[in-house]
Amino acid sequence: METNPIKILIADDEPDIIEIISYHLLKAGFEVFSAKDGSEAIEKAQIHTPDCIILDIMMPKRNGFEVCEYLRSNKQFDKTLIVLLTALNDEESHIKGLELGGDDFVNKPISPKVLVSRISALFRRIQPSATDNKVIQVRDLTIDPSQYKTILNGVTHVLAKKEFELLFLLAAQPGRVFLRNEILSQVWGNDVIVGDRTIDVHVRKIRVKLGIECITTVKGVGYKFDY
Amino acid sequence: METNPIKILIADDEPDIIEIISYHLLKAGFEVFSAKDGSEAIEKAQIHTPDCIILDIMMPKRNGFEVCEYLRSNKQFDKTLIVLLTALNDEESHIKGLELGGDDFVNKPISPKVLVSRISALFRRIQPSATDNKVIQVRDLTIDPSQYKTILNGVTHVLAKKEFELLFLLAAQPGRVFLRNEILSQVWGNDVIVGDRTIDVHVRKIRVKLGIECITTVKGVGYKFDY
């Protein structure tokens, strides 16, 4: 899976702030852009479509509130996190910032580490859960657990639940041999007791339905996905 | 869709804090539960499965960090927002709280209005699809949630509320299989207990009313929209 780095734009009129925060963001693995005022922030945002924008509220040209409002009126930045940063420590600004669509509001002075930590927490929350089912793609075979769907060469093959789960288990680690015991505990669960031939029968059904040799028998050991 | 109020659990050993924050949360339309220590927080969390938990860090029995860690080790609370609240104002706690899985970390004293505002911002961010009422258009089928209206091939079909909500849920992510549990919690809500056949009956009504094969059964798993 393609793992482009997460892009963050930081807009502040104090070069020192930009420098120190950029440093910490880079160290945390983000890709960083910067802007020195509100207008530049909008320009850079349009160019790079960052995943997160850190906005100082008091900036020349256009202040943070204005930039935030502009971004939120644009569908392009729907999913862009906005972190507002300010030396003002008043309740009104705080609430205003959040109501304009800010995702976080942080008072200066702020430890760069804490800021990075907060941003990471936001990303963690909005990212689709890591436990989400992942699509397996091998040559012309697609196995999609979120749809319980197996597509071979453009044709959808409908597998029953157990068949699908068995295939998915094996295909998740192509080449690896799964012992019969492993297969039983993963697909059937630990407390279920089924007979010796059950796995074989299911393997057969998969072979028949897909019509390809994708599950290899390893005699005396188990089965592996090999395609 | 499901319009049950958002549930928030607040855990703090100072009754005054609970009272004032509860007041503001209730005023903002949330349903509020409270706990006076860490153990009670966990109990109440298990009973009510709140959408957000506000945890004071310094509490008797189990402190906020411990509760946070416990919640995060439980899949049941995957999607539960955790806001950590503390009078300690040190960088280490702040980072620790976020790394343990907290979604926000707020220093006391905090204006209740600001706190509510922050929580609302978090919900706004994580529930983008829950609030957006987008029209779904697939071939000659239009599903318009703003009007609770389904148009197939120019003809308007009137679906009842639950029928419509079920169809909309599935159609919002075509192809994706929704487990029966997911459907129940999305359309009927977490607290409602309905019988096994209820979903089937509603699916049938949709099928009959629309007269097309748009909902596919995935036996042993759930249903998906496929048209």
Next chain:
DNA sequence: GCCAAGGTTATCAAATTGTTAACTAAAAAT
């Protein structure tokens, strides 16, 4: 040939879903 391991098939039981009708509660109409 004999044995062990796996393959194949048919069959039956169990699980799951589909269908219909009836009941209840709420909303709308009279």
Next chain:
DNA sequence: ATTTTTAGTTAACAATTTGATAACCTTGGC
């Protein structure tokens, strides 16, 4: 206020699909 309509739910039963097993077959090694 009463009746009528509608939506939602449930129960009972039918239909279907899936899963498991037994029985038998095939293959390869010794």
